[in-house]
Amino acid sequence: MKEELTKAVAGACKELFDVDVQIELTRPDEQFGDYATNVALQLGKKLGKNPREIGESLAEKLRQQLADSVSQVSVAGPGFLNIKLTDSALAEQGLAASVSRPQIYKDKVVVAEYSDPSAFKVLHAGHLYTSVVGDAIANLIEAAGGTVHRVNFGGDVGLHVGKTMWAIVRELAGEHPEKLGGIPADSRADWMSARYVEGTNAYEDDESNQAAIAHINKRVYQVVADDDHDSPLGQLYWTCRQWSYDYFDAFYARIGSHFEKYYPESITGPVGVKVVREQLAKGVYEESDGAIVFKGEPYGLHTRVFINSQGLPTYEAKDVGLSMMKWEEYHFDRSIIITDNAQAQYMEVVIKSIEQFAPELARGTTHLTHGRVKLAGGMKMSSRKGNIVRAVDVLEAAYAASKKAGFDNQPAALGAVKYAFIRSRLGSDIVYDPEESVSLEGNSGPYIQYAHARARSILAKTSLQGSTLKQGSTLEVGERSLLRKIGEYPEVFEKATTELMPHHICTYLYELAQAFNRFYEKNRVIDDPREAVRLGLVQAYADTLKDGLGLLGIHAPDKM
RNA sequence: GCCCGUGUAGCUCAGUGGAUUAGAGCGUCUGCCUUCGGAGCAGAAAGUCGUAGGUUCGAAUCCUACCACGGGCACCA
Numbered sequence A: 001m002k003e004e005l006t007k008a009v010a011g012a013c014k015e016l017f018d019v020d021v022q023i024e025l026t027r028p029d030e031q032f033g034d035y036a037t038n039v040a041l042q043l044g045k046k047l048g049k050n051p052r053e054i055g056e057s058l059a060e061k062l063r064q065q066l067a068d069s070v071s072q073v074s075v076a077g078p079g080f081l082n083i084k085l086t087d088s089a090l091a092e093q094g095l096a097a098s099v100s101r102p103q104i105y106k107d108k109v110v111v112a113e114y115s116d117p118s119a120f121k122v123l124h125a126g127h128l129y130t131s132v133v134g135d136a137i138a139n140l141i142e143a144a145g146g147t148v149h150r151v152n153f154g155g156d157v158g159l160h161v162g163k164t165m166w167a168i169v170r171e172l173a174g175e176h177p178e179k180l181g182g183i184p185a186d187s188r189a190d191w192m193s194a195r196y197v198e199g200t201n202a203y204e205d206d207e208s209n210q211a212a213i214a215h216i217n218k219r220v221y222q223v224v225a226d227d228d229h230d231s232p233l234g235q236l237y238w239t240c241r242q243w244s245y246d247y248f249d250a251f252y253a254r255i256g257s258h259f260e261k262y263y264p265e266s267i268t269g270p271v272g273v274k275v276v277r278e279q280l281a282k283g284v285y286e287e288s289d290g291a292i293v294f295k296g297e298p299y300g301l302h303t304r305v306f307i308n309s310q311g312l313p314t315y316e317a318k319d320v321g322l323s324m325m326k327w328e329e330y331h332f333d334r335s336i337i338i339t340d341n342a343q344a345q346y347m348e349v350v351i352k353s354i355e356q357f358a359p360e361l362a363r364g365t366t367h368l369t370h371g372r373v374k375l376a377g378g379m380k381m382s383s384r385k386g387n388i389v390r391a392v393d394v395l396e397a398a399y400a401a402s403k404k405a406g407f408d409n410q411p412a413a414l415g416a417v418k419y420a421f422i423r424s425r426l427g428s429d430i431v432y433d434p435e436e437s438v439s440l441e442g443n444s445g446p447y448i449q450y451a452h453a454r455a456r457s458i459l460a461k462t463s464l465q466g467s468t469l470k471q472g473s474t475l476e477v478g479e480r481s482l483l484r485k486i487g488e489y490p491e492v493f494e495k496a497t498t499e500l501m502p503h504h505i506c507t508y509l510y511e512l513a514q515a516f517n518r519f520y521e522k523n524r525v526i527d528d529p530r531e532a533v534r535l536g537l538v539q540a541y542a543d544t545l546k547d548g549l550g551l552l553g554i555h556a557p558d559k560m
Numbered sequence B: 001g002c003c004c005g006u007g008u009a010g011c012u013c014a015g016u017g018g019a020u021u022a023g024a025g026c027g028u029c030u031g032c033c034u035u036c037g038g039a040g041c042a043g044a045a046a047g048u049c050g051u052a053g054g055u056u057c058g059a060a061u062c063c064u065a066c067c068a069c070g071g072g073c074a075c076c077a
Helices: A002-017 A039-047 A051-065 A087-099 A125-143 A159-171 A177-182 A185-205 A207-225 A232-255 A265-281 A315-330 A341-357 A359-363 A391-404 A410-422 A445-461 A477-487 A489-499 A503-522 A531-551
Strands: A035-037 A070-076 A080-085 A109-113 A147-154 A261-264 A286-288 A291-294 A304-307 A334-340 A365-370 A373-375 A430-432
Touching: A002 A035, A002 A039, A002 A051, A039 A051, A039 A080, A051 A070, A051 A080, A080 A087, A087 A477, A087 A489, A087 A531, A109 A125, A109 A315, A125 A147, A125 A232, A125 A334, A125 A365, A125 A373, A125 A391, A125 A410, A125 A489, A125 A531, A147 A265, A147 A315, A159 A185, A159 A207, A159 A232, A177 A232, A185 A207, A185 A232, A207 A232, A232 A391, A232 A410, A261 A265, A261 A315, A265 A291, A265 A304, A265 A315, A265 A341, A291 A341, A304 A315, A304 A341, A315 A334, A315 A341, A315 A359, A334 A341, A341 A359, A341 A365, A359 A365, A391 A410, A410 A430, A410 A445, A410 A503, A445 A503, A445 A531, A477 A489, A477 A503, A477 A531, A489 A503, A489 A531, A503 A531
Parallel strands: A109 A147, A109 A334, A147 A261, A334 A365, A373 A430
Antiparallel strands: A035 A080, A070 A080, A286 A291, A291 A304
16 A cells, blocks of 8 residues: 555656655654655755645645545645545555565575574573574564575684683593583583683683683694594583583574574684685785784774684684675575674674675675663673673573563563563663563563453454455544554564564554554444454454564464 | 764653654553453653754754763784
8 A cells, every 4th residue: 555655646746747756655643644745845845846835736636546545635734745545445454464564575585693602601691682683683584575594603613612621621620521421411501601701710810821721722623623523622522512502402492593504613714714815815814913814994994803823713704704604505685694783893894804805795794783681670791700691591580570470471471571672773782671571561572462362362252253344344433543553564564674673563563552452442342333343453453463473583372 | 092882751762854742661640440351541740852063944863073871993702
């Protein structure tokens, strides 16, 4: 409907004034109409005419052309055009809302990389956030017709592994892989994470430790390069690495995430080194103090090291390797990388360097960044010393709060966390408050889930077969309002997908639930003379809520 | 120091060029009154949209400067 209107308005401008203009249709306050446009204002400037007069001629034209779908076109204020749909057109739009999602990624291949945990380390609240948001974005693109490959990247080699392995060897009093058997399966992740903290502290506290850790770090690279599963260090490394992956898998299963591919740095590193060395010869990268760097200054960026003076790839080269591998494996139309915004300027340098030798790859790459998770009410997150909030701590806090709030329901508690994470616009830090997130009142996940369950229970009550709401129906005021809101869904979906901003879905679902409650307060459904029509409304409403929650990765229960 | 980001009611956030009274939720206060699941509805109080300039017919939204907070700035990830 919006598309047809846009075309009609553009056509009218062409016909009457012989100009091509970009038409933007917005959703004004309901009192003004269903759609509005400011073309007349734009044209007024362009043509040097009075915008109101332009508006009047456009309105007249549209009234003639769109008599079937438009009941009113008026000029308001300085020259806004307000367009009101007929009940019939509105009904058609509303009924199709939950199934007519603009296919703006049709036939497109998209690689979505997010979550990115490091092996040997614990998953913290930030991983949970990025995973939830990344899933929602991937869901949006998929629903818009795209083929999405969800991939994960993580550090299974690098200094943090050196630190951890050093501490593991110290804890086991030598390179004794057989002693790993004494660590209970359910505490492996915590055990390794404790070693990482010890290793990090040792590295910072004493220079002699630094040499030892650098040495073991280099040996780990050798273990990986040789695919050495036999030496004591090799056995320690591969066993612990597998523990990490098992732990990640269990966590992702718990939150409903799934990645089709995992790129470990040990794989992308050598690819990156190869590429960086090739491009070193071509002058993209250059040597500096024994390291290989990319100088970003000509582009307003800064210089970063890609291969260090020991000849080992840094994160930069590993990311270059990752980009090349994704490109070769998927030939994507678009690659989306979602990380914490601390990486924003770092990533700019990496992508700028790639742009020098693979411009089409760089052009198709979007780095999307989000803020950090701050916990309301005292739970603090600080890295380094190990007093971080783990991802599971957040889930447990939500679950505990949900029990306190009176519903003992794990899926609802998970939905509450997801909703709380997604509802704010991506970019700034978010404050997570477990109590608020599970609240049954206000803008929360459980509120929307409840709204859905309530609508389904109404539908379950009727003995009528099907609804008579269809194109051609005439509507009462309250019905019209609700239907208008339902009909906005495809537009909100398109906006969220185009901008890669899933929070628009949250905002909309909440407004939709409010619109329904307003309707429901005043209008009876079951045993009302208009029951047959209103059932169609409730159905469309419930389906839209369900679809929206699905995009957010949140279950829409029929009962709560 | 340079670069990037953020700054909207007591708190948590929408709104990122349009129309009046800048919107929600929580919290505070007042009604409805327990309904087809009230986990609701209606209303009130609460904002110099960080500050000061500028562009525009029109600015929370764009530009400039400044302030505050966060982040980044070579061999960590």
